[in-house]
Amino acid sequence: MSDWLDKLGGNELMEAVNLGTRGMQEALDLLEYCNVPSGTELSERRRANGHDRPFDIRMWCLGNEMDGDWQIGHKSAQEYADLANRTAVAMRMIDPGLDLVVCGSSSHTMPTFGLWERTVLERCFENVNFLSCHAYYAPKDGDMGSFLASGVDMDSFITDVAAIIAASRARLGSDHQVFISFDEWNVWYQDERASKSPEGIGNWPLGAPLLEDVYSVADAVVVGDLLITLLRHADVVHAASLAQLVNVIAPIMTEPGGPAWRQTIFYPFALTARYARGARVLKSVQSGDTYETSRYGQVPMTDSVAVRGADGSLSIFAVNRSLERAVDFSIVLPEQDRHRKVAVSTLHEDDPSARNTLEHQEQVVMHARQDFKMEENVINLQLPPISWTLIHLA
Helix, strand or coil: CHHHHHHHCHHHCEEEECCCCCCHHHHHHHHHHHHCCCCCHHHHHHHHCCCCCCCCCCEEEECCCCCCCCCCCCCCHHHHHHHHHHHHHHHHHHCCCCEEEECCCCCCCCCCCCHHHHHHHHHHHHHCCEEEEEEEECCCCCCHHHHHCHHHHHHHHHHHHHHHHHHHHHHHCCCCCCEEEEEEEEECCHHHHHHHCCCCCCCCCCCCCCCCCCCEHHHHHHHHHHHHHHHHCCCCEEEECCCCCECCCCCEEECCCCCEEECCCHHHHHHHHHHHCCCEEECCCCCCCEEEECCCEEEECEEEEEEECCCCCEEEEEEECCCCCCEEEEEECCHHHCCCCEEEEEECCCCCCCECCCCCCCCCCCEEECCCEEECCEEEEEECCCEEEEEEEC
C-alpha cells in the first residue's frame, strides 16, 4: 500500500480521518505520519518503515458520512460541526495548504438533508474547502425507466447543495469559496448484498468477496450519465471520485491468483477520465424529447456534455436513456472544429443485462462506429436505446 502511495503521489489522493470513534488527536497523528518530512516521532517512524519522503497527501476528509446513524460514533450536526471545525483548525497548524472536506449528507434523501449542510457550514465555512456529497443508485422494484434517469436526481442534489453553500456564504458575508466534493457515487445493489456480509464475533474472513456487484450494460449507461452530470456542474463540483476501484462495487474485477478484467462501467469512467482530464466544460444548448418516469416525472430522453481538451480537441459524451427507442442526435459544431477528424464509439448491446465475467471478459465493450454523417457543420448519428456514446474530434 505504501509503495502504491509513493507512485501515485499525494495530489491524486483523498485521506479520511476518523471523527467517529476517534477524534482530533488521531487526525493530527495521521497527518504528522503522512506529511511531515522528518524530525518528529511519527515522521521518523514513517522513515524507519522505509519511506523517507512524506506522502504529501493534500486532500483530507473530516470523517465520513457522519450524518448516518449506521456510523459508529454518529453525531448530531452541531456535535459534528464543532469537532470538524476544531480538527480543521488544528490540521492547518501543521500543514496550512491542505484541502479539507467537511461531511455533507450521505444521500439526497437523508431526513436531515439541507439542515445538516446549513448547520455544518455555519460553523466550518472559513476553515474548509469542500462539502461532500454521496449518492448510489440501483433499480427499485424493476423500475428501469427511473433507474436510467438517475442523473436527474444527481443533478437536483448538486443544485440543492450548491444553493445551500451560496446561501451560507451570503449569510456569513464571506469572501471564502467552498465547493462540492462528490466523493462517493456509483451504481450499488445495496439491498441485494446486505445479507451476504459476514456476521458474528470472530467471523473475520481474509479477503472475503463482499459487495462484488457484476455490472450490466444498463448500469454502465447510468454511470456514464452520472459522469455527464458531474461534468456539467464542474463550476461547483471541483472534486469527484469513485470510492472503490477494484472488486468492491468497482470498474475492475480480479480473482485471487487469476486475471483482472474490465467491468462494463470501466469504459465510460476510463474514457471520460481520458478525454475530460484538464478540459474545459463548454456551455451548450440541448433540446429533445422526454419520457415519463415514476420517480422523477418527465425527464429528458437524452443527455450530453461537451468538453474542450487541453490540446484543443473536442469531446462530446452523450447518453440515450430510452428503454426501446433509438434517438437521432445532431451536434452543431463550433467553426474551429468543422474540419477535424471525427471518431465515434458507443457502449450498447441488444441485451442491456449483458455483463463481463471471468468466463466472458469482453462480452461488453465499446463499439467503434462509421455510421455517422458529417454535413458541413453538423454531425448526425443515432443513439441506440440504453447507450452511452463518445464523439471525439481530434
